[in-house]
Amino acid sequence: MSDDSVRDELVVAAKRARENAYAPYSEFQVGAALRFADGTTVSAANVENASYGLALCAEAVAVALAMNDGHRGGLEAVAVIGSGSDPVTPCGRCRQMLFELADLGKTDPVVWCASDEEVVKTTLSELLPRAFGPGSLT
Numbered sequence: 001m002s003d004d005s006v007r008d009e010l011v012v013a014a015k016r017a018r019e020n021a022y023a024p025y026s027e028f029q030v031g032a033a034l035r036f037a038d039g040t041t042v043s044a045a046n047v048e049n050a051s052y053g054l055a056l057c058a059e060a061v062a063v064a065l066a067m068n069d070g071h072r073g074g075l076e077a078v079a080v081i082g083s084g085s086d087p088v089t090p091c092g093r094c095r096q097m098l099f100e101l102a103d104l105g106k107t108d109p110v111v112w113c114a115s116d117e118e119v120v121k122t123t124l125s126e127l128l129p130r131a132f133g134p135g136s137l138t
């Protein structure tokens with residue numbers, strides 16, 4: 001599958017996931033979609049809480065769902081879309097969570113950072129160089 005069609009599919013999946021965002025406090029809705037080597041896609045939205053600091057980012061929820069589905073590596077591409085005008089780049093914690101999952105399969109996923117107006121291509125290693133990961137504990 002071409003890079004462009006994966007991008008389009010993943011951005012659509014992230015956009016669809018964003019519809020389920022629970023973000024009454026920030027009113028900033030985010031959707032994320034993860035594409036795996038086996039062809040599966042796991043998507044999720046952000047989940048906020050009246051105790052504001054407990055908010056869960058869309059990417060973090062997606063990583064947790066994927067790992068609960070049994071995924072351990074094979075992460076090939078990620079799309080994240082916010083409700084603002086600028087493309088959303090994953091926050092620091094999400095970069096770290098994505099790295100853990102990607103590192104299990106030694107991939108460096110493409111990360112599509114999107115808004116409704118624009119999609120920017122980057123990679124996880126560009127977003128999180130010299131990452132701390134499972135190998136750092138040995």
Ligand code: THU
Binds near residue numbers: 029030046055058089
């Ligand atoms: N958020 C995400 O879901 N992903 C990010 O990478 C950045 C921030 C969410 C957290 C919170 O619900 C809202 O966006 C505003 O920060």
